[in-house]
Amino acid sequence: MWIDTHCHLDAAEFDADRDAVAAAAHAAGVSRIVIPAVGRENFAVVRALAHRTAGAVYALGIHPLYTPQAHDEDLEVLRREVEASLADPRFVGIGEIGLDYFVAGLDPARQQHFYDAQLRLAREFGLPAICHVRKSQDQVLKGLRRNGVTSGIAHAFNGSFQQARAFIDQGMHLGFGGNVTFERALQIRRLAEQLPLEAIVMETDAPDISPAWLYRKRNTPDQVPGIGAVLAGLRGLSVGELALGTTANAAAALPRLALSSA
Ligand SMILES: [Zn+2]
Helix, strand or coil: CEEECCECCCCHHHCCCHHHHHHHHHHCCEEEEEEECCCHHHHHHHHHHHHHCCCEEEEECCCHHHCCCCCHHHHHHHHHHHHHHCCCCCEEEEEEEEEECCCCCCCHHHHHHHHHHHHHHHHHHCCCEEEEEECCHHHHHHHHHHHCCCCEEEECCCCCHHHHHHHHHCCEEEEECHHHHCCCCHHHHHHHHHCCHHHEEECCCECCCCCHHHCCCCCCHHHHHHHHHHHHHHHCCCHHHHHHHHHHHHHHHCHHHHHCCC
8 A cells, every 4th residue: 555645636737647647546546635725726626636546635725836827815715615615634734835946937025925824724623734845945844843833744755964954853754656657866865865764755746746757748646556665775675665655654644534535
């Protein structure tokens, strides 16, 4: 059994064959899929999709790339939606939230405003945060510390060993996906090889971050076992050991996964 801890199954890239993509993942042994929201517009969409897809769960949040069009009022909507979702076993946390210092044209102060407000929500409701971290490792970590958020996932993690350890010390898990399948991704491969297994969760970020064998093609959640096989090889583990370990880690990172079944 595998868990894809980060999959945008609601993305338009899956409009033509979404159910088949979910079924293929299930057939490949990916029995849980976490679908994070990106903004107020898709809160209801990810919830409905998680409910009609076997093994799927959802998170609610405003993604840093969606902060230009987000309004302060969206934070109030988010609070109400989170409160209403606490009774929903398919709701697992706050996300996708974070900071992106790579994409041009995003206002850092505005991103920080939405990130902090959502971390306060995570703290208030005792929920894990699923974080987007892009050229922003130190600032994302500072936000977690400042707001007392001590669980969740730093998704598509790419940083130094020191930064990875600081996230782990804060209680976070680190998400690894298609990037580890590229032989030239030396730093990510070193992290995936040497960090404690307990810190690692699997993800695809589908339809993005495809593995090497799907280069420039659409990524899908059924790729988790193939990506896991590469990661297992790097660590000298059997694929079964890696599947078992990372599944347990995902359950630790997102405790509400236990409320619903595959
Ligand atoms: Zn994402």
